[in-house]
Amino acid sequence: MDQLQQDNRHSRAMTLDVMPVEMISEITSHLKPRDLTKLARVSKKLRDFAQCALWRDIELHRQDAHQDCFGLDVQRQLPRTYLDDELRDPWSYRDSGGTDHVFEQRTAKFGTAIRKLYRTAGKSQGWSRLAPFIRHLCLTITYKSPPSVWNMVLSLSNLNAVELIGEFTAENKGPPAIATLHEPAANKIRHVRLRGYIPGGFVSAVCKASAASIVSLDLGILERPQIHVGDAEDTEYQQMLGYPLYIAPRGALWYTEQSFPTLTSLTHLLLCKRGRFDGPPEMSEEEDGEIREDEVHDVKELKQWASLLQSVSSTIVEVVLEQRPVYLEYLLHMDMDISPHDKTGVNPDLCTSDSALYQHVLGALFDNQGSWPKLQKLTFRGWDTTNLYEEVREAKEPWHVFMARVLPQAQVEHVCGNHMFFSTRKGTILNQHGADGLMPHLDFGRFDEGYLFDMNNFMF
Secondary structure: OOHHHHHHHHHHHHHHHHHOOOHHHHHHHHHHHHHHHHHHHOOOOHHHHHHHHHHHEEEEEEOOOOOOOOOOHHHHHHOOOOOOOOOOOHHOOOOOOOOOOHHHHHHHHHHHHHHHHHOOOOOOOHHHHHHHHOEEEEEOOOOOOOHHHHHHHHEEEOOOOOEEEEOOOOOOOOOOOOOOOOOOOOOOOOOOEEEEEEOHHHHHHHHHOOOOOOOOOEEEEOOOOEOOOOOOOHHHHHHOOOOOOEEEOOOOOOOHHHHHOOOOOOOOEEEEEEEEEEOOOOOOOHHHHOOOOOHHHHHHHHHHHOOOOOOOOOOOEEEEEEEEEEEHHHHOOOOOOOOOOOOOOOOOOOOHHHHHHHHHHHHHHHHHOOOOOOOOOOEEEEEOOHHHHHHHHHOOOOOHHHHHHHOOOEEEEEEOOOOOOOOOOOOOOOOOOOOOOOOOOOOOOHHHHHHHOOOHHOOO
């Protein structure tokens, strides 16, 4: 009997070992990392498959990071390897401070691996063996990430989809700065999603290298905090305050048509920028006087949008133009029942930036009867388009009539968006814990002290 059981075990092991390559690949794609590690010990052949599966799809966002993330239709179809199939409450595996310890451990291990394997600018034998396996990279970049992380991504020659979130901590520590970017080997990327504090130079390098292959591009990127340099009155005011003032969040400038190859395969595009400051009118806080905007930069960003859109007008199928109105961060802590997940409303009295959208983008692109043969869907998220057209043109043509005239074949939608939460003392927005990249994921304000200090609500 013992001999028979031993023969059966041997038979099963041999059967797995001699399975067709396609079948083994399909099986390993459904296994968790711990299972793949065990499988790697069975045989050399299975070790090779397990190693490939471990590195093929790297998902290093928190378990619930992608829940309720707005994005392009095509990107929602991308698989999320190793994430739970069922949605769970965000607090069910965090401590009372919001820390996801499993995420922190996995991210630390990945960072250690990159430091060791990429220590010679990607020329080590170990990295040369593993890098070609990586097809999908989903990563939150923080101050703990190795400085080589940017070049590491660019070295992935078989990368198909990349999704990076640049995150600042509450202590105002952000992703590592770029020293020098190497020549990209990643030149076949199809899906790109870059959010939060991602350097413009890196965005440009990614898009230039894969200009012929990128199908979907989702960009909501910000410059690092910039201290406001004003006139003598501003300097005196900052000295009186005892701390510097920061410029309002600015989108990173990364695209110039003259020096950029055309994205010849691009069909789906999402562009997101900072919108107006949208504080409650009854608030009269000292911080309200500390806001410093850069209108010249905002115009440059809109013109960048127009230039990019014009260059892909013959191939584009879906376009999302989004803005994030700004709340000052302290409003989350003033018992005003404001949540990061609240949707923006429509206020016809606050549409300066919306008029700028028409002036620099919509009018320039669509009102000149340009050709958009494949455009099927145009979504405005977070914009106030109420009576927009009447405000910027003498002709009293309603907005819906204008859009029907210039894009008769396209479905045009107007949807509510979300806010940014800006700290004038730090110059950063809150964008921790999630994959949106431009808003905080956790809602501390909606839980009372009894909930936050009931240890049964958290995992440790």
